[in-house]
Amino acid sequence: xxxxxxxxxxxxxxxxxxxxxxxxxxxxxxxxxxxxxxxxxxxxxxxxxxxxxxxxxxxxxxxxxxxxxxxxxxxxxxxxxxxxxxxxxxxxxxxxxxxxxxxxxxxxxxxxxxxxxxxxxxxxxxxxxxxxxxxxxxxxxxxxxxxxxxxxxxxxxxxxxxxxxxxxxxxxxxxxxxxxxxxxxxxxxxxxxxx
Numbered sequence: 001x002x003x004x005x006x007x008x009x010x011x012x013x014x015x016x017x018x019x020x021x022x023x024x025x026x027x028x029x030x031x032x033x034x035x036x037x038x039x040x041x042x043x044x045x046x047x048x049x050x051x052x053x054x055x056x057x058x059x060x061x062x063x064x065x066x067x068x069x070x071x072x073x074x075x076x077x078x079x080x081x082x083x084x085x086x087x088x089x090x091x092x093x094x095x096x097x098x099x100x101x102x103x104x105x106x107x108x109x110x111x112x113x114x115x116x117x118x119x120x121x122x123x124x125x126x127x128x129x130x131x132x133x134x135x136x137x138x139x140x141x142x143x144x145x146x147x148x149x150x151x152x153x154x155x156x157x158x159x160x161x162x163x164x165x166x167x168x169x170x171x172x173x174x175x176x177x178x179x180x181x182x183x184x185x186x187x188x189x190x191x192x193x194x195x
Contacts, residue, residue, distance in 0.1 A: 036185045050092050051064070051105075054066050054067050054086040079188040086172065090105055104136075111174040114140050115163070117138075140193075174187075
């Protein structure tokens with residue numbers, strides 16, 4: 001175990017990723033962050049697709065406009081510029097095969113982290129995947145989340161906090177071992193997604 005790292009016992013109360021929302025049920029909660037500060041309220045969605053964009057005309061019925069978010073303090077220049085670069089942002093949709101896909105509709109790369117993208121079910125590293133402009137990527141897989149949750153329960157101890165039902169999308173800025181920002185909390189514009 002790495003020095004300074006503690007082991008966490010896995011709680012035995014069920015997370016229940018096996019419950020997959022049906023049409024008309026809430027399937028997604030989203031929270032927007034500027035660095036370490038959450039901005040606005042967590043939003044819930046029932047329709048099968050959601051468009052996250054800076055401003056303008058959404059491609060689907062339900063949308064989340066970053067430009068409409070209000071902050072208690074004035075935005076710094078970097079954050080304001082990054083927010084504007086979001087442009088047409090991304091569209092997420094839930095498919096009939098229990099997966100969530102994301103289309104990067106912006107002119108810039110986006111970066112995603114999802115437990116169901118990890119190379120193995122107990123990968124300690126935070127896998128961050130680059131999504132080029134115009135690309136579609138599988139963002140979340142309920143079936144894999146069920147298997148992951150079962151493995152985590154059987155192991156009983158983890159070296160890191162883990163939520164098998166959450167993913168993160170950084171618009172414009174990457175983070176992790178290959179970037180100058182070690183964690184997503186240093187990224188100016190990002191979304192936390194709860195499935």
